[in-house]
Amino acid sequence: MRRSAVPLAAIVxxxxxxxxxxxxxxxRSDNHTLDTAVAKGERPVAPSRNLPNLGRSGDRSLADLxxxxxxxxxxxxxxxxxxxxxxxxxxxxxELQRKGGTVLGVTYNDVSSDSLKFVRxxxxxxxxxxxxxxxxxxxxxTRALPETFLIDRQGRVVALSRGAIDQRxxxxxxxxxxx
Amino acid sequence: MRRxxxxxxxxxxxxxxxxxxxxxxxxxxxxxxNEVMCVACGVPLNIAESPQADRERDYIRGLIARGExxxxxxxxxxxxYGDNVLALPQDKGFSIAAYAVPIVVVAAxxxxxxxxxxxxxxxxxxxxxxxxxxxVAGPPLDAADARRLDEDLARYES
Numbered sequence: 105m106r107r108s109a110v111p112l113a114a115i116v117x118x119x120x121x122x123x124x125x126x127x128x129x130x131x132r133s134d135n136h137t138l139d140t141a142v143a144k145g146e147r148p149v150a151p152s153r154n155l156p157n158l159g160r161s162g163d164r165s166l167a168d169l170x171x172x173x174x175x176x177x178x179x180x181x182x183x184x185x186x187x188x189x190x191x192x193x194x195x196x197x198x199e200l201q202r203k204g205g206t207v208l209g210v211t212y213n214d215v216s217s218d219s220l221k222f223v224r225x226x227x228x229x230x231x232x233x234x235x236x237x238x239x240x241x242x243x244x245x246t247r248a249l250p251e252t253f254l255i256d257r258q259g260r261v262v263a264l265s266r267g268a269i270d271q272r273x274x275x276x277x278x279x280x281x282x283x
Numbered sequence: 284m285r286r287x288x289x290x291x292x293x294x295x296x297x298x299x300x301x302x303x304x305x306x307x308x309x310x311x312x313x314x315x316x317n318e319v320m321c322v323a324c325g326v327p328l329n330i331a332e333s334p335q336a337d338r339e340r341d342y343i344r345g346l347i348a349r350g351e352x353x354x355x356x357x358x359x360x361x362x363x364y365g366d367n368v369l370a371l372p373q374d375k376g377f378s379i380a381a382y383a384v385p386i387v388v389v390a391a392x393x394x395x396x397x398x399x400x401x402x403x404x405x406x407x408x409x410x411x412x413x414x415x416x417x418x419v420a421g422p423p424l425d426a427a428d429a430r431r432l433d434e435d436l437a438r439y440e441s
Contacts, residue, residue: 213322237365
């Protein structure tokens with residue numbers, strides 16, 4: 105009985121370490137779940153988290169915007185392509201506002217004072233939240249900026265762009281949600 | 284009265300250095316760079332070379348200029364970037380594994396040795412002291428080879 109205890113304990117410890125290694129690898133691997141589902145024509149549920157507003161007190165989440173189309177955009181002030189698409193997003197905001205929707209900016213790995221300067225510089229009128237720690241970005245599989253997701257009135261992802269968007273993407277995406 | 288003043292002066296002289304030691308040391312960028320990450324690049328800030336890393340350094344410089352201590356600066360960075368900005372893992376949640384796993388592994392190895400070493404000793408295994416390794420002998424030489432070997436050795440020794 106005593107003789108078999110040592111190998112058994114060694115196996116248990118080795119299995120635990122292996123499990124830990126696998127968990128670490130899986131949790132850090134790229135998340136392409138949304139891309140695959142949207143490519144198949146499905147409408148996966150959009151991940152939502154309560155995040156602090158940029159430049160204002162209080163929190164906001166996607167769940168609060170249920171019933172309205174939302175163009176969710178991950179950005180940062182240090183991201184060069186984000187500067188190019190800022191005017192496109194502002195135009196999309198005006199278009200969406202007329203249909204009861206909104207653009208929702210999410211800052212990623214950015215100092216809030218820098219983000220606010222960016223907002224003022226480009227005259228952005230849509231709301232922005234701060235993804236401190238990047239949990240929402242992780243849920244969307246965001247690895248590089250900018251990335252944009254169109255979410256329908258039921259809170260499902262309809263279209264996405266991993267990279268800067270253009271006017272064509274906005275028109276096609278908004279047509280899918282009838283906005 | 285003079286004695287009271289003297290006692291008060293002595294007390295102040297004794298307490299003053301303690302107060303001076305209680306002051307927090309001024310934070311330095313070099314020190315902080317070793318302990319925080321460039322969050323956008325995913326590497327420690329002291330080796331990061333990117334515009335994002337430079338911006339993070341500028342931000343830290345600004346906090347140092349405001350007179351914040353190292354702990355305050357770290358708290359501020361966590362508020363801006365989240366826990367990922369800290370180079371050392373947090374002592375909560377899954378991050379505890381970074382500290383716990385080495386301790387568990389070392390403890391398991393010690394326990395394994397504690398069980399195996401006495402067993403090896405009892406069996407006269409690899410840890411037995413004073414034992415000489417057996418000499419592996421080759422096949423015996425025939426008479427002609429033995430004579431030739433003796434002659435060769437004699438020639439080398441002469």
